[in-house]
Amino acid sequence: MSTRSKRGWTRRSAMTAMSAAAFMSSTRLGWAAAKVAPITIVINQSPWFDSFRKTVELYEQESGNKVELDVNPFAGSLEKQRNSVRASKGQYDLLIMNSGWFAEMYFGGFVEAITDIEPGFKLDPDVYTLGDTIYFDPAKKTMTPAGKLMSMPISPLIPMLYYRGDLYKEAGLKAPDTFAELEANARKFHAPPKMYGIVQRGARGPHTVAYDFYPYLYGFGGGIFKDQAAADYSITLNDEKGKAALDYYIRLAREAGHPKTASLDQAEVIQNIVTGKTAHMITVIAAWSQMDDPTKSVVVDKIEFAPPPHVPGVPTAPGLGHWLGGISKNVPNDRKRATVEFLRWFQTKDAQVAATKAGGIPINAAAYRDPVADERKYRWMKPLAEALKHSVNIYQFPEASEVIAVLELGLNRAIAGEITSTVALNSMADEINGIMAKYNYKTGKLEPLK
Known part of the structure; x- marks a missing residue:
């Protein structure tokens, strides 16, 4: 070769x-x-x-x-x-x-x-x-x-939940299945600046904060479009499920997460877990090998893996x-x-x-x-096998990069506190609806969130 x-x-x-x-x-x-x-x-x-x-x-x-x-x-x-x-x-x-x-x-x-x-x-x-x-x-x-x-x-x-198995064992906890369990566990371990309950990605990039937000959005039962498989691109991002997901993401960051979440990219998120600074992260499975690499990690053999959490009645939904x-x-x-x-x-x-x-x-x-x-x-293999069965294809059209750019800006501004979640979701929905209409897709939008 x-x-x-x-x-x-x-x-x-x-x-x-x-x-x-x-x-x-x-x-x-x-x-x-x-x-x-x-x-x-x-x-x-x-x-x-x-x-x-x-x-x-x-x-x-x-x-x-x-x-x-x-x-x-x-x-x-x-x-x-x-x-x-x-x-x-x-x-x-x-x-x-x-x-x-x-x-x-x-x-x-x-x-x-x-x-x-x-x-x-x-x-x-x-x-x-x-x-x-x-x-x-x-x-x-x-x-x-x-x-x-x-x-x-x-x-x-796909993204997976990485968590400190050693800390869970000491505390008598099991891997979180729901978002409520994840939040409770993150709060339990949150002792900044020595330890953050969870570290999330919030930086704006080519496909950065949006990608890490998908497991939350779809895990709350929300979505960007009504039914892509049926070519119905009506915008559903700014419904109550989308708001619950974004409010949760922001709350975790502010009350159990890193103080500079809005500026963190994937490398910084991973760095926090391999240096023992956080109890949880949700990031792509490709990072698994770094966890046990003694040249990069101080938590060798301490990290466990699970499918991303979800709300009751909705399956885990990692974005592809x-x-x-x-x-x-x-x-x-x-x-x-x-x-x-x-x-x-x-x-x-x-x-x-x-x-x-x-x-x-x-x-x-x-x-x-x-x-x-x-x-x-x-x-990591068995948890990944379970999660892969529920993986979600976020985009089924060739102009996806334009939609991603809208999400990157809106989500970053909401996480940074520049705008409220309601303003962010309504403005992103309006812009995405305009993009889909421009390319003659079947689309539409909901009444704005109040």
Whole structure:
């Protein structure tokens, strides 16, 4: 496998290469793959990239097929994908698409359905469909299993509750299931400045505070739109459920959280928990490995994991921040078929258990039932498996970035105390309604909150 990028990303050091070789020599899947053309995958440099790289190297070893990785920063990966799919002949075969832009690729007709390339392809029934985002009905412009299989999950990232298991054990507490329980426990441990009950993200960014607010919004039974699956984009953000969620988020920050919540981004939130400064955080599962890294953490083996809380009668509802692999439509047929062969292998339980051992987040539910999930190191797997069943796809349209920008500003201002939750929700609802109307979606809005 070769790796390259615009910034000259090169192979890992000799030590990393030896580590990868040891991983592969100890992980034999016995997969009999067809011999196919070389393929190129465009991907972002991320905390989970190294596990994907090792998994690809295992595929090469097991199959004898060749894969090239073009590795880029987050924004650079999107730019390269956009340029490639609009060219007369695409440069990249497999597009690793983020939850923020895969709809753009679907709606634009830039990726080809896996089952159109190979009608006999079968999705492993244990693969998480992640809010059915791997499917798309081009006629109805909706993501539904009734549509075509457009992509394969690559990394099923959602936020999870991280909490101090050692403190819970000392206090005789169980993992919080409801928001009321989380608040009570956060208040119990809140002793600033030595310890904060919970640390939350509140900074404005490209998709920052909004992403961390989704588990609260949907966990209270609220939402941004009435029914995306039915293409009804009427705005429901500023209903009583949305207000209850935002009021709760703000109350936690002010009464049991960090005094500078409005300025905290993900790195600062994680830093607070690994330095022993907070009892709770809700953040993406990709941060799990930092918890037990002795070079980064003073709470090694003390952090436990649970699905995000919810109100009674409403299931946990973590928002998807996942990655999907779609096959570019404008590449030669032999490379399309070769990419299908890679995805056929990648989705299997054995490949996903190997990916887990390499540090990845598996996409196949069978991997979460494997004995590896009983190992202390992987204690996050069973809670994650439960949460993934309830994951929510927040956006099903290509103009989502405009809506996210509205949420980022409004939520940040409310958390900072610049405006009330009522003003924030009403103003965000008005702006989002205008965006959806501009693009001719079926939309509408509620009466303003008083």
